[in-house]
Amino acid sequence: MKPLLTKTVVLEQEQIQPGFFRMVLSAPEVAQRAEPGQFVQIRVNNGLDPLLPRPISLHDIDPLKGTITLLYHSAGKGTRILATAVVGQELPLWGPLGKGWKMTEAEEDFLPIYVAGGIGIAPLLPLAAAWSRREEPGILLYGARSAGQVMAVRAFEALGVEVQVATEDGSFGMMGRVTDLLEQSPWGERRPLLYVCGPKPMLKAVHKMAEAKGWACQISLEERMCCGLGACLSCVCKTKAKAAGKAWTHSKVCTDGPVFWSGEVVWDE
C-alpha cells in the first residue's frame, strides 16, 4: 500500500526501561495500510535541527483504534528529542515504508521463530500478532545485554508466544546470547522460520547458523536513511546479484527491504 505524509498526534509516551521509550501515535491512515516489519520516517520536531527524519519500525499496528506504536532507544540527538515529545504534540511522519516480514511462503509448514537482539524486538511484535491470528504464535528467542534492555516480553506472552530470554550478564533468563538459545533448537520436530532483527554482529551470527543448519531465515536490516522512499540511494546493502558474472549488487534497505531473505544478503567483511 502506498505510504502517506501525515501529522500524527502523540497519545502516549512512556519510558519503559532506562533510555527506551514506547510511544503511541494517532495515525489512522498509516495503521490501516501498515504491515508487520514496515517502518515510518518520523520528524522529531519542526525545525532544521536535526534536519532529517528518523526511521523507526512499527511496534504495534491497530487499524481499529487508528494508532501505531513505536518502541525506540533514545540513542542520539534525534531520538533524544523524540523522547521529550509530550502527549498532544504533533509529529509529522511518512509511511508505512518498506517491505516487511514475508508470511505467504511460510504459511503452511513453518513454525515462526522470532530472533531478537536488544531494540530489535520492536518490529517483531506485530509479526507475532499476525501469526497468532493464524493460531501459530511461535517462539521468541530474545538476547539482550541485561535485564534493563529486555522489553515487550509480556506483550509477546499475551499473544501466546513462548518466550526464551538470554542476557549477557544473566540478569534475566539464561546467561548467554541469542545464538545459545538457537543452539538448543527449541522448535523440536517443526521446521523453523527465523525472523531476525538486532545489531549487525548478531544478524551475521544468526545468518551463519541458519545457513549451516539449513533453517529458513529472514533478516531485517538497518542503514542510514534520508528519504525512505528509494530515491536517494543512501541506504543500500549488498545483495546477491541476479546478473551473471557479478557477486553482488546494491539493494535499497528502505524499499527492497528492510526485510530480506537471508539468502539474498551479502555481508561486508
Next chain:
Amino acid sequence: MKPLLTKTVVLEQEQIQPGFFRMVLSAPEVAQRAEPGQFVQIRVNNGLDPLLPRPISLHDIDPLKGTITLLYHSAGKGTRILATAVVGQELPLWGPLGKGWKMTEAEEDFLPIYVAGGIGIAPLLPLAAAWSRREEPGILLYGARSAGQVMAVRAFEALGVEVQVATEDGSFGMMGRVTDLLEQSPWGERRPLLYVCGPKPMLKAVHKMAEAKGWACQISLEERMCCGLGACLSCVCKTKAKAAGKAWTHSKVCTDGPVFWSGEVVWDE
C-alpha cells in the same frame, strides 16, 4: 554590574494580546544585578535552529522574588519558538546587558516622560518603577497601531504614572500618533526628560521634535546582535564623533547603549 550566564526557569507565560507575550523567569542573580533599560540575550531552545540568542529587554525586575519579566512580540522564528515555552521549562540566557536609562543627571528638576511605540513599552516599565520609588512617577505617552497592541497600561497606572494613549485607528485613547500626544506638551511648566523606545521612524520623529523644542531626551536603539557583549561589532549605530574632523563614529548598541542621549545619535538618511 557584570552579566552572567544562567539557566532560567519559566514561571509564567501568558499571551496578553494577540502575538504579544509576557513571560516571568526565575533568574535571581540577573534580577539582583539588573537596571531599567538593560536587556538579556535569551536562547529560545537548546538546538542549532535558531542558532543565535535573541535580545529582549527587561520589562520587570524583581530582586526580592528573584524574577525577571519579558514582554515580547512573537515576530519571527525565534520569538515564535519562545512563545511555545511552557512553565517549568529551562531557558539559558545571559545578562543583564547594556547601559540602561540614565537617571542621575535628571534627578532634581526633570519630569520623566516615557514615550513608547508599540512593543517599545517593554523597557519603560522598570524605569517608571524606579521613578515612582523617587515619588515622581511621570507621564506615559504611548502610541500603537490599535487597541490590540496596547499593553501594560495598568502596570504603569499602578505605579501612579499618568497614561495617555494614541492609536492610529482610534480604537484606544485618541486617534493619532505618539507625536500628536507630545505636541500637547502635557507636562505643563515642568522640564520634561523624554525616555523613548519604539520603531525607528518613531524614534527619529521624536528625536527631531525634542531637538527643535530643546527637550532632554534619551533613546533606546535596536540592532541585530550576536554576542550582546561588545565583542562581535554586529550591532553598531552611528554616534557623534569626539575626534575632530569626523562627523560620526560607530558605537555598539549592546554595550555603549542600548540607551543613548539623543544628542549622541546620528541617523542614517
Next chain:
Amino acid sequence: MSNLAVNLGGLLMKNPVTTASGTFGFGVEFAPFIDLNRLGAIVVKGTTLTPREGNPTPRMAETPAGMLNAIGLQNPGIQGLLEEHLPPLQSINSPVIVNISGNTVEEYGQLAEIIDRTEGIAAIEVNISCPNVKQGGIQFGTVPASAAAVTRSVRENTKKPVIVKLSPNVTDITEMAKAVVDAGADALALINTLLGMAIDIRTRRPVIANVFAGLSGPAVKPVALRMVYQVYKAVSVPLLGMGGISNADDAIEFIMAGATSIAVGTANFTNPRATMDILEGIEAFCLREGVRDISEIIGAVHH
C-alpha cells in the same frame, strides 16, 4: 492567478519548480505524495553510460542543517534509464531532464547523442561537478577549459537544451560560468554540493566510507545564493538555482538573485511534499505582492 511559466534556455516550464538530481530518484518514488504533473520539470538521478554500483556505505551523514552524501553515482546506466525508468514518466505531463556524468569528454558526447534521439527527454543537465567520483568528476568541474570541452562535446551531439551544472568548489564561479556559456550551454544549474567531511571520534575514522562527501541542504543556502547572484551578473543565459531551498521564501530569494527556475533537493527528504509546498508558496507570494508574471521578480535584487 499569476503567470509562472518560464523558459529555461529553450526548455518551457509551466512553473519554475523542479527537482535536484539525485534527490528525487526517477520521480515515481514521490508519486504517493505529490502530483508529478504539477512540477515545472523533473530532473532524474545522475546517469552514466554504463551501470554503476556507487560507493560503499555509509554514504550519508547528517550535519548541522545539512547532510553529506557520497552515493557515487549509483545508477542503472543510460540503457537502464531508458528501458526501466523513462517509460513510467511518459504519462506525466512535466518535461523530463536527464542529468548526465561521464568519465571522459567523449562519454558526455555519447550520452548526449543517445538522449538527443530519445523521445520523452526534454533537456540535458550536464553534471561536471559530482565530487563523489574518483575519475574525472571534480576535475571537469573546476577547470574552465575542461568544463568547456565537456560542454562542447554535449552541444555538438544534441539540439536539446543543454543545462550545465556548476560546482561551488571553485575560487571564481563566474569564470566557470563564462567558459561553459561560451562553449554553448543554453542554461546553467547551480550549485552542486560543497565538498565536506565528518569524522567519527569514537572510531577515529571518517564517517563516510568514501572519506569526502557532498554537503547539501539549508546550511549551504547562503553560498548557493551568492553564486547565483554572481553568475546572473556575469552571463546572460537563464539559471536553474538550487542549494538548500526548503520553502517558498528560499525559492523566491533564489529567483530574486537571478534564477529563472529553482530545484528542490535535500528538502525532499525532510518533507516529501516540499516541491508542492514551494510551488504553492510562490503562487501565494505572487498574488500577495501583485506579481503578475514571475519574470517581474527574476533578478529583482539587481534592479
Next chain:
Amino acid sequence: MSNLAVNLGGLLMKNPVTTASGTFGFGVEFAPFIDLNRLGAIVVKGTTLTPREGNPTPRMAETPAGMLNAIGLQNPGIQGLLEEHLPPLQSINSPVIVNISGNTVEEYGQLAEIIDRTEGIAAIEVNISCPNVKQGGIQFGTVPASAAAVTRSVRENTKKPVIVKLSPNVTDITEMAKAVVDAGADALALINTLLGMAIDIRTRRPVIANVFAGLSGPAVKPVALRMVYQVYKAVSVPLLGMGGISNADDAIEFIMAGATSIAVGTANFTNPRATMDILEGIEAFCLREGVRDISEIIGAVHH
C-alpha cells in the same frame, strides 16, 4: 590528567583551545563568563594600520545553523590596540595572538614590524582572506602568489611565530597552503568564512548592507573539516583549525583531522562559556579514551 600542551609553530599553548578573531573582541568582553587564563591563547579582533569604522549595518544575518557577517574590519588600528586593548590582557596568563589585515603587501610588513617590537604579543595571525573588505582582502586570499607575497612581507619583519589564515573560497586549499608555507609561515589557520549572501524578499534587497558576507558557524563545519584534513596531508606545519566548532566533539574531529590547536568562533555567541565547555570536554575525552598526550590524536584519522 592528560597533557594538552601543544606547540603551534613556535607558539607554546597550554592547551589547544583558542578563540577565532573577531568573535571574541579583545578578550575582556568574555571575562564575566570565563577565566581567560585557562585559554590556550587569545586571538583578538582583526587589526589594521589605521582605525576603521567598518561597513554600514545590517552587518549580520542569521542563517540555518550559521550566520553571515560583514563587519568590514571595524577596529581602532594597531596603535589603538596597543594603547587601549593590549594592556588589560597583560595580566592574563595566556599568550595573545594579533590578527592583522593590510590593504597592501607593505602594510602587512609594517604591521608585523610594529608587533615584532611589542612585548606581550606572542604571535601574528595573518588574515589574507577577509571577504568583507573591498580593497585587497579577497585577492590576497585566493591567489597563491599574492598570499606568498603577504607571508614573505610579514616573515621578513618578525621573528615571532607567523600563522597565516586561509580563505576557504578557493578551488584548491592545498595549493594556497603550500604557497604560504614555502613563503615562511610557521603555522596555518583555517578556515575563514565562506562567502555568502541573503535576500530580504519583502524589500527585494540584500539583507546585508554590504551585499556579500562571510558565512560561519556549525553550517560550515563539514567544509572546514575537509580542508583541515586536506591541508594536513599537504604540508608539515601545524594547523589551527576552526569553522563551526560548537562543542568538544567538534573540536576533537578537527584535531583528528590534523589540527594542532582549534579556535572557537561563532559558538561564543551561542554560549559565552563555549571555550571552557570545549576545553573541559577535550579533557574528559582524553581521560575516557586513555589519551595521555593530546599529540596522540592530532591527525589520528590519517593513521
